[in-house]
Every structure is written in structure tokens, then in C-alpha cells.
Amino acid sequence: MPERITEVTGFLAEVLGPRAPLTVIVDGGDHGAAAAFAARLAEAFPPSARAWTVDAVLGLSGPAGGRVDSALNVLEPAADRVIVYLRSGRRGNGDGERRAQVVIDHHDPQWPVIRHVHPRLADPERWYLTESRAFFGARAADWDTRFGDDMPAYAKAVETAVTRPGDLVLDVGCGTGRALPALAAAVGPAGRVLGFDVTPAMLAAAREAGRGECARLVLADARRLPLPDAVAGLVFAAGLVQHLPDPAAGLAELARVTRPGGRLMIFHPTGRVALAARHGRTLRPDEPLNENNLRPSLAAAGWELSRYEDADDHFLALAVRRPPC
Numbered sequence: 457m458p459e460r461i462t463e464v465t466g467f468l469a470e471v472l473g474p475r476a477p478l479t480v481i482v483d484g485g486d487h488g489a490a491a492a493f494a495a496r497l498a499e500a501f502p503p504s505a506r507a508w509t510v511d512a513v514l515g516l517s518g519p520a521g522g523r524v525d526s527a528l529n530v531l532e533p534a535a536d537r538v539i540v541y542l543r544s545g546r547r548g549n550g551d552g553e554r555r556a557q558v559v560i561d562h563h564d565p566q567w568p569v570i571r572h573v574h575p576r577l578a579d580p581e582r583w584y585l586t587e588s589r590a591f592f593g594a595r596a597a598d599w600d601t602r603f604g605d606d607m608p609a610y611a612k613a614v615e616t617a618v619t620r621p622g623d624l625v626l627d628v629g630c631g632t633g634r635a636l637p638a639l640a641a642a643v644g645p646a647g648r649v650l651g652f653d654v655t656p657a658m659l660a661a662a663r664e665a666g667r668g669e670c671a672r673l674v675l676a677d678a679r680r681l682p683l684p685d686a687v688a689g690l691v692f693a694a695g696l697v698q699h700l701p702d703p704a705a706g707l708a709e710l711a712r713v714t715r716p717g718g719r720l721m722i723f724h725p726t727g728r729v730a731l732a733a734r735h736g737r738t739l740r741p742d743e744p745l746n747e748n749n750l751r752p753s754l755a756a757a758g759w760e761l762s763r764y765e766d767a768d769d770h771f772l773a774l775a776v777r778r779p780p781c
């Protein structure tokens with residue numbers, strides 16, 4: 457298997473190469489990481505293309521490299537300039553990605569993962585699945601060790617969602633299945649629970665934790681669920697919507713499989729401000745879970761938001777499926 461860095465830089469070179477003439481700026485990361493990444497990216501361009509395709513590949517490092525101003529403070533993206541941001545989790549540096557067209561998770565420099573590419577540069581279909589699996593697959597084995605303490609918060613959220621005994625409920629983006637025991641208890645023996653996730657390693661961890669006993673675990677993409685229309689009474693989605701490349705389209709797919717009057721619970725065991733702070737960034741007004749954005753996108757997808765809570769210790773949005781017009 458090629459190294460991750462080779463896969464990531466190879467893909468970026470493929471996407472950026474045809475856009476020449478172009479300046480690519482690599483910013484963020486820890487301790488000279490930007491320069492090292494930029495060098496690998498430059499190597500990824502075919503030798504014949506290098507001289508003219510990339511005018512300059514600059515690695516500009518942030519505070520750890522001794523420069524307080526990041527490249528983003530002096531340079532805006534432009535038609536002939538692309539900013540690639542390495543997200544390293546260094547506190548206070550996470551906002552640097554605000555203006556980047558490409559964001560790479562660089563917490564582990566041996567395992568860089570693309571987390572965002574501006575859709576004008578590349579159709580998400582070209583990178584989203586591979587990179588999501590690389591991101592969550594690397595975290596699956598110790599997910600419960602790191603976050604297992606949150607299980608009571610999931611149980612409380614499921615209680616709030618109020619499902620009906622006998623219902624079909626879905627946990628979409630179920631990960632290791634932390635919500636599945638509570639969902640199974642809520643629908644009782646007459647109900648059914650399906651856990652969907654796109655990352656095989658997450659489903660394997662769910663099975664290992666015994667969660668396959670309370671739900672059927674299915675490898676599937678939330679954007680194309682293998683279900684007929686209007687079958688589910690409740691869709692539970694924890695930590696999913698903000699990871700979808702097109703959250704509005706994702707909400708529409710969740711609506712498609714939900715019966716009129718059925719519910720959607722979007723949940724996270726940490727509030728948005730606290731979660732952003734954990735990742736070293738501040739909240740942006742354009743984030744999909746901001747109430748001002750979520751309410752209209754839910755409405756456009758066929759949902760009506762009935763409850764919205766964004767506290768320090770949890771995020772919760774409950775919506776009801778409107779009957780189709």
C-alpha cells in the first residue's frame with residue numbers, strides 16, 4: 457500500500473496540476489511540517505509539469521516555526537493561488553484554516569488525511585469516501601477507550617428523542633455503536649435497530665464491543681442509504697452531519713427514509729463551542745449546525761426543527777418529518 461502522504465499529495469497534484477499557472481501555499485502544522493509537506497507536494501507533480509505548473513510551493517509555518525503571522529494573515533486565496541492548511545490541533549492555530557481551500561488533518565504527520573477540498577477544485581466523490589475511511593479507520597480501535605464515558609449522554613439523548621416501541625430506528629454514522637444499546641432498549645423486542653457506517657473499521661469495533669447484538673450493523677453511505685422511502689420512525693445521527701460534504705443533501709436523504717411524523721435526532725456529547733475549542737478553533741457563523749443554518753436546511757429537506765440545545769455538555773437538534781406536499 458502506498459504511504460498516506462503519497463496518496464494525499466498525489467491526489468492534490470492531480471487536482472491542482474491542470475490549474476496552472478498556480479501558486480500553492482502550504483500553511484499550518486507543527487514544527488516545519490508545512491515545509492516538509494510542501495516539498496512532498498512539489499515532488500508529486502510530474503517532472504515535466506513541475507517547472508511550469510507550480511510557480512511556487514511555499515511552506516510557511518506558524519508559531520511553532522517562529523512566525524506568529526501565518527500565511528493566511530497576509531494572503532487571500534485567489535483564482536491562481538490555493539492555500540492548503542495542515543490542521544495539527546495546536547491550540548489557537550485552528551482558525552488558520554478559515555480561508556484554505558484544502559484542509560488536511562495533520563495530527564499524525566505519518567497519516568495525513570484530507571478533510572476538505574473546495575468543491576470548485578474537486579468533486580467530493582473523488583476523495584470523500586477514501587479520506588473519511590482513512591480518518592475514522594485510524595481512530596476506530598481506541599474510540600471507546602477515549603469516548604466511552606459519554607454513553608450515559610447517548611442514553612439521555614435517545615430518551616429525549618422519544619421513539620415508539622416497535623419502530624424501526626436507524627443510527628446513521630453509528631461508529632462503534634455507542635447509541636445502539638439505548639436505541640434497542642427504546643424500541644423494545646418488537647422494534648428493529650439498524651446501524652449504518654461507511655468505515656469498516658468502525659463497524660468491526662462495534663461488533664467487538666458486542667453492539668451487533670442490539671442492532672444489525674450495515675456498511676453503507678449515509679448519502680445513499682439502502683432503504684426504501686418512509687420506513688424509519690427515528691433517525692439518530694451523532695457526529696455525522698457536519699462531516700458530510702453536502703450536509704443539506706444528507707438531511708434530504710435522512711428525510712427520504714423517515715415516515716411522516718418520524719424524527720431526526722442530531723446529537724453530540726459535547727456542545728459546539730467546547731468541541732471547537734477542543735480542536736483549537738472558534739465557531740464560524742457558516743457552520744451547518746449553527747441554528748440559523750440548520751433550521752432552513754432542515755426545512756428545505758422536509759424536516760421541522762422542534763428542539764435545539766447547544767450547551768457545554770451536549771448538542772442536540774430534534775426535528776420532525778413533515779408529510780410530503
Ligand SMILES: C[S@@+](CC[C@H](N)C(=O)[O-])C[C@H]1O[C@@H](n2cnc3c(N)ncnc32)[C@H](O)[C@@H]1O
Pocket residue numbers: 588592628629630631632633634652653654655658676677678679693694695696699700
Ligand atoms: C464522529 S464519528 C461518530 C460515531 C458515533 N455516531 C458516535 O457518536 O460515537 C462519525 C462517524 O460517521 C461515519 N461517517 C462519516 N461519513 C459517513 C457517511 N457518509 N456515511 C456513513 N457514515 C459516515 C464515520 O465513519 C464515523 O464512524
